[in-house]
Amino acid sequence: MHGGQVTRGVQFGVAEAGGLRNVGDPVELALRYNEQGADEMVFFDITATAHGRKTMVDVVERAADQCFMPLTVGGGLRSVEDMYTMLRAGADKISINSSAIANPDLIRAGAEKFGSQCIVVSIDAKKVRPDRWEVFSHGGRKAVGWDAVEWARRAVSLGAGEIVLNSIDADGTKAGFDLVITRRISESVGVPVVASGGAGKLEHMAEVLLAGKADAVLAASIFHFGEYTVGDVKKYLASKGIAVRPV
Numbered sequence: 001m002h003g004g005q006v007t008r009g010v011q012f013g014v015a016e017a018g019g020l021r022n023v024g025d026p027v028e029l030a031l032r033y034n035e036q037g038a039d040e041m042v043f044f045d046i047t048a049t050a051h052g053r054k055t056m057v058d059v060v061e062r063a064a065d066q067c068f069m070p071l072t073v074g075g076g077l078r079s080v081e082d083m084y085t086m087l088r089a090g091a092d093k094i095s096i097n098s099s100a101i102a103n104p105d106l107i108r109a110g111a112e113k114f115g116s117q118c119i120v121v122s123i124d125a126k127k128v129r130p131d132r133w134e135v136f137s138h139g140g141r142k143a144v145g146w147d148a149v150e151w152a153r154r155a156v157s158l159g160a161g162e163i164v165l166n167s168i169d170a171d172g173t174k175a176g177f178d179l180v181i182t183r184r185i186s187e188s189v190g191v192p193v194v195a196s197g198g199a200g201k202l203e204h205m206a207e208v209l210l211a212g213k214a215d216a217v218l219a220a221s222i223f224h225f226g227e228y229t230v231g232d233v234k235k236y237l238a239s240k241g242i243a244v245r246p247v
Helices: 026-036 057-066 080-089 098-102 105-114 148-158 179-188 202-210 230-239
Strands: 006-009 020-024 041-044 071-074 093-096 119-129 132-137 142-147 162-167 193-196 216-218
Touching (some): 026 041, 026 057, 057 071, 057 080, 093 098, 105 119, 105 148, 119 148, 148 179, 162 179, 202 230
Parallel strands (some): 071 093, 119 162
Antiparallel strands (some): 119 132
């Protein structure tokens, strides 16, 4: 989300650079995917941290009122109080990224208050040289210098109950997920890892779940622009022997 609307970019392109394409109203899209049988909806306000804004509470309230799938919300949440506001609005999980980097103890505080199952740490990772992926903050615009695998381990040790791994290199390209870093993080932590960034074909979904060892897969463009439905993906994954919740 950017400015209250659903958007899509490539490799974390931002609005200021003309890198975002408007997709539509978040609640309308959430209802569409709810009807298609999605397992979960994730709202990321991609510029909330950089612009000092918080994710719009009314969007979460409207979506939670009309949808019956779990909602995860992230963007600009900097305190336990911010988390509580979103959970009270109807979110089931809270995703933190830049705020967790700036204050890792926020992970522990959130987990102690609401339970680890509520706290998702989203990691924006980029390959900076052969065999090294590093963490970026502020919507992928600021290099942190941390090793992505080490940060995932630390986040889980502090209480994160789930990792969403966003590949900056693959984001919006529809060329496939980064299987190497996904597998490394999946094998390094004892919590679910959700792969994000690069979905373009049904085969990409199966690859990251099997070869990448992800526990779940997140996609945007292929659904937003009507290339596939959630049902199409689930049918294909089931044909490959991957367990899915029936539509």
